[in-house]
Amino acid sequence: MMPIEVGTVLYAGAIGLVVVGIAGIVLSHHLFRIILALVIAEAGANLLLVLSGFRWEAIAPIITGGDAVQTMVDPVPQAMVLTSIVIGVGVQALALSLTLRAYGAYKTLDIRELQRRMSADLAGEAGTPLPQSLEEPVGGRPLPAAEGDGR
Amino acid sequence: MNTIVLTVVLPLLAAFVVPVLSRVSPLLGRLLGPLTLAYAILLTLQVWLGMEGKPFSIALGGFQPPLGINFYVDRLSLLFTFLTLVTSLLLWPWRNETEPRQYALTLLLAASACGLVLSGDLFNIYVFYELISVASFGLAAATRSGAAFAASLRYLILSGLGSVLVLCGIAIVYLQTGTLNLAQLSQLAPETLNTPLGMSAFALILLGVGVKGELFPVNSWVPEVYAAASSRVSGLLAGLVSKLAVLVIVRLLVLLFQQESALQLMLILGLLGAISGELAAWRAKDMNRMLAFSSIGQLGVIFIAFSIPGKTGLFAGLALSLHHLLVKPALFLLAERWRGSLVGLRGAGLASPVAGGLFVLLALSLVGMPPLPGFWAKFLLFTGLAAQQSVIYQVALGVVLLSIVIEANYLFRVVMNLFQPAGDNSVAVTTDHGWLNLGTTFLLSALLIAGMLLMGPLGAWLEGVAMQAADPVLYFDTVFSVSAIH
Numbered sequence: 135m136m137p138i139e140v141g142t143v144l145y146a147g148a149i150g151l152v153v154v155g156i157a158g159i160v161l162s163h164h165l166f167r168i169i170l171a172l173v174i175a176e177a178g179a180n181l182l183l184v185l186s187g188f189r190w191e192a193i194a195p196i197i198t199g200g201d202a203v204q205t206m207v208d209p210v211p212q213a214m215v216l217t218s219i220v221i222g223v224g225v226q227a228l229a230l231s232l233t234l235r236a237y238g239a240y241k242t243l244d245i246r247e248l249q250r251r252m253s254a255d256l257a258g259e260a261g262t263p264l265p266q267s268l269e270e271p272v273g274g275r276p277l278p279a280a281e282g283d284g285r
Numbered sequence: 286m287n288t289i290v291l292t293v294v295l296p297l298l299a300a301f302v303v304p305v306l307s308r309v310s311p312l313l314g315r316l317l318g319p320l321t322l323a324y325a326i327l328l329t330l331q332v333w334l335g336m337e338g339k340p341f342s343i344a345l346g347g348f349q350p351p352l353g354i355n356f357y358v359d360r361l362s363l364l365f366t367f368l369t370l371v372t373s374l375l376l377w378p379w380r381n382e383t384e385p386r387q388y389a390l391t392l393l394l395a396a397s398a399c400g401l402v403l404s405g406d407l408f409n410i411y412v413f414y415e416l417i418s419v420a421s422f423g424l425a426a427a428t429r430s431g432a433a434f435a436a437s438l439r440y441l442i443l444s445g446l447g448s449v450l451v452l453c454g455i456a457i458v459y460l461q462t463g464t465l466n467l468a469q470l471s472q473l474a475p476e477t478l479n480t481p482l483g484m485s486a487f488a489l490i491l492l493g494v495g496v497k498g499e500l501f502p503v504n505s506w507v508p509e510v511y512a513a514a515s516s517r518v519s520g521l522l523a524g525l526v527s528k529l530a531v532l533v534i535v536r537l538l539v540l541l542f543q544q545e546s547a548l549q550l551m552l553i554l555g556l557l558g559a560i561s562g563e564l565a566a567w568r569a570k571d572m573n574r575m576l577a578f579s580s581i582g583q584l585g586v587i588f589i590a591f592s593i594p595g596k597t598g599l600f601a602g603l604a605l606s607l608h609h610l611l612v613k614p615a616l617f618l619l620a621e622r623w624r625g626s627l628v629g630l631r632g633a634g635l636a637s638p639v640a641g642g643l644f645v646l647l648a649l650s651l652v653g654m655p656p657l658p659g660f661w662a663k664f665l666l667f668t669g670l671a672a673q674q675s676v677i678y679q680v681a682l683g684v685v686l687l688s689i690v691i692e693a694n695y696l697f698r699v700v701m702n703l704f705q706p707a708g709d710n711s712v713a714v715t716t717d718h719g720w721l722n723l724g725t726t727f728l729l730s731a732l733l734i735a736g737m738l739l740m741g742p743l744g745a746w747l748e749g750v751a752m753q754a755a756d757p758v759l760y761f762d763t764v765f766s767v768s769a770i771h
Binding site: 236 | 408411412415418419422426430431432434435436437438439441442445446448449452453455456457459460463465509512513570571572573574624625626629
């Protein structure tokens with residue numbers, strides 16, 4: 135069996151984190167989970183960025199008389215990752231505070247419910263009929279309506 | 286020449302001073318923002334006159350590129366700096382006495398937009414792009430209604446997904462080339478990025494930046510945010526921020542991704558955006574939603590224009606962008622008092638004939654009525670598309686024509702409605718537009734008419750701008766002779 139290189143594992147991990155995060159954003163309905171999924175995806179992107187300048191044989195750039203530049207890792211991606219982590223934290227904090235506000239207004243953290251109430255709000259404000267839901271079939275249902283189904 | 290940096294620094298500084306100053310003196314707080322923007326406009330004009338059409342580059346902090354970050358100043362980036370500042374000044378939230386925070390956010394948006402346009406470094410562009418995002422989330426939520434919070438939250442999530450994609454794209458570019466300086470990349474790109482991996486980097490960046498540019502699959506935030514936010518904010522987002530995203534993509538296409546498949550990907554997404562946006566606008570029942578969907582459609586057409594190879598595409602795309610930047614905010618301003626159902630607008634044009642007349646003028650230009658500037662922009666697009674051999678460009682030509690027909694249909698339906706005598710059962714519409722909104726709309730329409738009268742010289746000048754921007758060799762030479770000019 136061929137040994138698996140550490141680099142391959144790390145790259146696969148970074149891309150995997152991004153994929154897991156994106157899947158979470160698309161598939162979850164709970165707002166807090168969606169924000170956590172965003173955090174995971176950002177972590178994956180940051181790992182990918184820091185990997186792009188990493189060298190396995192590198193050592194810490196302590197000046198000992200030798201050529202430090204030849205033996206250290208590329209510092210540029212590390213500086214960039216710091217910046218992007220900071221940006222990410224800021225955006226996540228903003229997302230949480232907006233979630234609080236939205237929860238205060240609609241008392242729900244389910245994104246589908248939130249969107250339904252928001253559309254109803256906007257349509258009510260504009261004085262137009264409610265937009266047709268994409269998930270509901272148009273026209274009458276073939277089955278007899280169950281008790282209490284009239285939304 | 287270095288004063289161009291102040292167009293980023295001064296509004297940024299003012300953005301953080303405004304909230305404090307407003308506590309000390311509300312009057313000074315209200316005046317600081319517009320004064321800063323006006324001064325920045327003056328500075329831009331000064332640089333414009335000083336550069337005599339020749340591009341130059343500024344090494345920030347004295348660190349020479351490719352190690353340091355540089356600002357690249359050519360006619361295109363100066364034009365967009367100027368437009369950013371002027372649009373933010375025109376759409377300044379004047380009426381908002383109680384909210385100095387909104388002043389701060391508008392200033393932050395202006396500063397980061399100038400930085401985005403001028404920057405010559407990919408990661409720097411990403412940082413400014415994120416700053417624009419944060420400012421626009423705040424502005425979108427500024428009406429403080431439940432719907433506005435929910436809409437901006439959904440906008441934020443989609444935008445966050447976009448920035449993850451951009452970061453991945455940047456990581457791939459860095460992995461392949463080892464630099465993020467656009468000038469150096471433009472030299473390395475033909476060898477290193479002309480691969481499937483390079484193409485995937487472009488696709489990631491296109492989708493990520495496309496969130497702001499209302500690109501087809503990532504534009505679901507548009508109708509909600511524009512319906513929930515105030516008209517001035519909607520105008521700013523639809524008119525200015527979307528164009529900045531397009532500008533970033535165009536720079537990358539010219540400098541980094543010259544392969545044909547990159548253009549074709551953008552063309553296909555633009556086609557889907559144009560047709561889906563116009564159809565959704567045709568079905569829309571209220572004013573703001575209609576304008577939002579039609580904005581998606583027009584951005585789609587702009588993406589189509591920029592995907593024509595060479596300077597023809599750049600010229601046509603620039604003309605369409607400028608036209609949209611002028612017309613869309615004006616329509617949103619008119620829509621402020623006309624928000625709500627389109628049926629309820631019956632007779633509103635008769636009640637306030639000036640606003641009705643302006644709406645007709647703007648709608649005609651948007652559709653592309655011959656003497657108006659909108660026609661010339663679309664004419665450039667058609668000649669550009671028709672000159673291409675490939676089948677997909679011929680399909681694009683048909684789709685754009687179809688989208689114009691749909692656009693004309695729904696816009697004229699609104700115009701018909703505006704000028705019909707009000708029936709008994711119609712809702713009473715507010716006819717008072719307020720002198721501020723009407724004045725701004727009037728100014729934008731006057732600019733439109735002026736553009737029509739000066740079409741000859743304006744076209745020639747814009748072609749010059751496009752020629753200069755379409756030249757990657759010039760970009761490289763300018764940035765790396767920086768010490769000579771410095």
